[in-house]
Amino acid sequence: MKSHVKVLVVGGGAVGCGIALHLARAGWETLLVERDELTAGSTWHAAGLLPLFNMGYATTHIHDYSVKLYAELEAQTGLNAGFTRCGNLRMAQTDARMDEYMLYSATAETVGIEHEFLSPRQIKDRWPLVRTEDLKGALFHPTDGYINPADVTQAMAKGARMAGAAIERKIQVNAYKWTGSEWIVTCEKLVEKGGNLVGSGETFEIRAEHVVTATGNHAQRTARLLGIKIPAIPVEHQYIVTEPDPALVKWRAEGNPEHPVLRDADAKWYVREERGGWILGPYERNAPARFLYDVPDSFRADLFPLxxxxxxxxxxSMIHRIPSSETVGLKDDFNGPICYTPDGxxxxxxxPGLRNMWLAEGFSFGITAAGGVGHYLTQMMVEGExxxxxxxLDxxxxxxxxxxxxxxxKNEEAYEHVFILHHPDEEREACRPLRTSPAYDRQKARGAQFGHVNGWERPNYYAPEGFDDHASRSFRRGGWWQYAKEEAEAIRNAAGLIDATAFxxxxxxxxxxxxxxxxLTTNKLPKVGRINLTYALTDAGTTRTEYTIVRLAEDSYYLVSAGAWAAYDGDHLVKSAQDFMAAGGGYVGIQDVTTQWGxxxxxxxxxxxxxxxxxxDAQPETALSNKRFPWLSAKQIELGMVPVNAIRVAYTGELGWELHHPIEMQNHLFDRLMEAGEPLGMKLVGARAQNWLRQEKSYRAFGTELGRDATPLEAGLDRFVDLSKDFRGKAAMQDKGIRSMCVTLLIDGPQDADPWGREGIFLDxxxxxxxxxxxxxxxFGKQIGMGYVRPDLAAPGTRLKVRMFRDLWDAEVAEDSPYDPQNARIRVDG
Incomplete structure (x- = not known):
């Protein structure tokens, strides 16, 4: 066995083998170790489905790559992975479900996923065994299907070996140690004893520059060995296999094609053919999480009781949808662990916190994702991004x-929600509230309807007593829409107060x-008492994160970034500071103060x-004037009894301030602001109205316009990039050129809906x-959106189309910051 390698992959399921395949093909010396046999974890009992349907842009790309790879594996390796491209029929019993499919269609179209919509009549004509009279329609993926999980894993393993990788079984990792340049991984040979795997006492070390963990159900053990948290915990998933269905057997004997994988999302199940019978896989309520801390040594390729x-x-409901299945018996059953994460x-x-340690954990659709994850994770490791x-997925x-x-x-909730309507405005309820700012109860009493960001409760909007947020959710304009509109108008016409504590x-x-x-950052640093907006880049030159930097003193700075990315940003700051100091730079201290300041x-x-x-203030009449408190400056002021670090900036594009205050004084400040503001028309405002308003100003947001696939120059943020200085990622950014450009679009869309930011943009x-x-x-009294188009189409006035609910709607590229482009309202004096 090799003792020194470029990369060690820990875990020999489908995901681990997919990663080893791609790393080896990229030319990295690769060793994979598996504690049991390949596929012994969740891989062996997976149903092997390959669903392309996914609301996430990155995950859709991953699944698409996998399906294309699996179609080529036999030619590449000589092993037949049992890939059956029968298609996938995703049925809808309600109009809301069809709206979901149309929103998904917009995402799929941007990636290039082939799909079509079918009517109930078309479904019945193609597959007469399916009951359709209570359906609204369906979404059909002709390139979808299923594969044998064990066979595809073995095919990827063979491909990895053909590319030079080594694979060793019955090897358990017991310790990881980082030396500063490589990992020393302590391993033990396992042997079978009484049906269990036990340590042989034979230990050895493997040295690796990089380590990837793909340990599946054993993720909690991996987390303890690494001293980190990995919120990947399995949930029970069961499926049953029926005896042959005579009607299905006859259908196939007559020369008809195999049924597509059937998904009745409103009934919460999938069904596919299996040797003349059916496999039923439900996503039911109350499926329990398992192995919260450890997988027992006695649990190998085992199952739970059904x-x-x-x-x-x-x-x-399967019997209802496929009436011929009513008389068939059960042939087999499976109830095994499938890993989940809180968001699925x-x-x-x-x-987090570790060098050259890469995670590939928490796969609820591991067979579908294995090939794509191997591809894109290898790009991250080898090419930098x-x-x-x-x-x-970070x-x-x-x-x-x-x-x-x-x-x-939360993982149990994610499992249950696999087939529950995925409203873009959904807020799942499990484990809430957990992280709350002090003013939470005051806001709730005033009608706050909360969302959650990084565990924080954050008002989305405010509604009258008795309003049901859950019932108001929609793929169109939900019941909350009118309240968000009133809040946005209040900020434009009077004032609004937004709780941004989650920053x-x-x-x-x-x-x-x-x-x-x-x-580290692209812009000039501000002078003491001033602020700047700036960007940190990846080593590939794309946008790593966005910061508002407040300069408190010559060598003291306060950085504000998106609330959803606190750990992501903190990890990057600490690691980057370590790199800087290791290269001879002076001492830099980083502290996360998120919970200290409201x-x-x-x-x-x-x-x-x-x-x-x-x-x-000694001169209160001028304390807030442009002369004493100019735009893009920061001052320490006193509001009542509260010391406040005030920043004159507003994400909504109006005159405004961010009031950073000691969090323990928040309720006092909240009460004083309400007393002062309500007589002047101030309303409490949530995140949804704020999101609309920032688009009127073309303010880019990290996680949407700003991400690791585009540079700040492509995002149109040239004014925040100082090309006269050297900064991390500068050369790579310039080498990228301008592949696409960020634009703001004003859209003449449907009367009852707005875009969600997933839709395709079209020309001719x-x-x-x-x-x-x-x-x-x-x-402007119409829909608005931001997105990326070809550079030649980014000029203001360009006429385009946006796809919403299967129709193309007129859209026009607006000038950057179509609302108050000269920033006169932000700079107004007083």
């Missing part, structure tokens, strides 16, 4: 506040702080008058780009 009562409703997306990318933005999207209990309960906040201090930030954003024409009632019937954000503009 719980038929738990899936009775789904079983009866896998964890793919760098491990993937060609698509993988931030939505393991650092979860912070250290997360516990085992939280992960287990990520870090301090950067020390003798090396200035040189460090100058190297934030209220006050914006609107009346915001200065509201603060004037509260400010304590051909796709030329995609939206990344969408909403409604109160200033």
């Amino acid at each position: 719980d038929l009562e738990r899936i009775e409703e789904e079983y009866m 997306n896998p964890l793919v990318g760098p491990a 993937a060609e698509i933005d993988m931030a939505s 393991p650092r999207r979860y912070g250290g506040w997360m516990t085992t209990e939280y992960a287990a309960r 990520a906040k870090h301090t950067v201090k020390g003798p090396g702080a200035t040189a460090f930030l100058d190297w 934030v209220f954003a006050l914006a609107g024409p009346a915001s200065r008058d509201i603060l004037a009632k509260l400010i304590r 019937g051909r796709k030329v780009g995609r939206l990344t954000s969408g909403g409604y503009s109160v200033a």
Whole structure:
């Protein structure tokens, strides 16, 4: 066995083998170790489905790559993986479900996933065994299908070996140690004893520059060995196999094609043919999480007892949908662990706090994802970044506040929600509220309808007493829409108060702080008392994160970034500071102060008058004037009894301030602001109205317009990039050139819906780009969106189309910041 390799992959399921295949093909010396046999984890009992349907842009690309790879594996390796391309029919019983499919269609179209819509009559004509009279229609993927999980894993393993990788079985990793340049991985040979795998006492070390963990059900053990948190915990998933169905046997004997994989999403199951019978896989309620801390040594390629009562409703609905299945008996059953994460997306990318340690954990659709994850993770490791933005799957999207209990309960919820309507405005309820700002109860009493960001409760909008947020969710304009519109109008016409406490906040201090930030970020650093918007780049030259930098002193800075990315940003800051100091830079201290400071954003024409009632100053009448408190500056002020670090900036494009305050004083400040603001027309405002307003100003947002697949220059942020200085990623950014451009579109869309930021952009019937954000503009009285198009189509006035609900709607490229392009309202004096 090799003792020194470029990369060690830990875990020999489909995901691990897919990663080993691609790393080996990229030329890296690769060793994979598996504690049992290849496929002994969840791979062996997986149903092998290959669903292309996914609402996420990155995950759709991953699944698409996998399906294309699997179709070629036999030619590449000589092994038949049992790939059956029978198609996938996703049925809808309700209009809302069809709306979901149409939104998905917009995402699929941007990736190039082949699909079509079918009517109930068309379904019945093609597959007469399916009952259709209660259906609204269906979405059909002709390139979808299923594969033998064990065979595809073995085929990828053979491909990895053919490319030079080594694969060793019955090897358990017991310890990881980072030396500063490589990992020393302590391993033990396992032997079978009484049906169990036990340690042989034979230990040895493997040295590897990089390690990838793909340990599946054993992720919690991996987390303990690494000293980190990995919120990947399995949930029971059961499926049953029926005896042959005479009607199906006859159908096939007559020369008819195999049925597509059938999915009745409203009934929460999938069904496919299996040797003349049917496989039924439900996603039922109350499926429990398992192995919260450890997988027992006795649990190998094993299963749990079947719980038929738990899936009775789904079983009866299969009989309803396929009436011929009523008389067939059960042939086999499976109930095994399938890993989940709190949001249902896998964890793919760098491990928090560790160097050259990569995670590939938490795959609920591991067979579908294995090939694509191998491809894109290899790009990240070998080339510095993937060609698509993988931030939505980054393991650092979860912070250290997360516990085992939280992960287990949220993973159970994610399992249950596989077939529950995926409204773009959905807010799942498990484990909430957990992280709350002090003003949470006050806001709730005033009608706040909360969403959650990185565990924080954040008002989405405010509604009257008795309003049901869950019932208001829709793929069109939900019941909340009118309240968000009123909030947006309040900021444009009077004032609004937004709780922005969830913002990520870090301090950067020390003798090396200035040189460090100058190297890390693209813009000039602000002078003391001033602020700048700036960007940190990936080594591939794309946008790593966005910061508002407040310069507190010569070598002291306060950085504000998106609340959803606190751990992601903190990890990057710490690792980058370590790199800087290791290269001879001065000392830099990084501290996460997110939970120390609350934030209220006050914006609107009346915001200065509201603060004037509260400010304590020797000359209160001029304290908030442009001369004493100019735009893009920061000052320490007193509002009533609260010391506030005030920043004159507003994400909504109006006169405004961010009021950063000691979090323990938040309730006092909230009460004083409400007393001062309500007589002047101030309303409490949530995140949805804010999102609309920032698009009217063409303010890019990280995670939508800003990501690891585009540079700041492509995002149209040239004014925040100082090309006269050297900064991390500069040369790579310039080498990228301008492949596409970010634009703001005003859209003449349907009367009852707004874009969600997933839709395709078209010219003459051909796709030329995609939206990344969408909403409604109160200033223009129509839909608005932001997205990327070909550079030649980015000029203001260009007429394009946006796909919404299968129709193309007129859209026009607006000038950047179509609302108040000269920023006169932001700069207004008083």
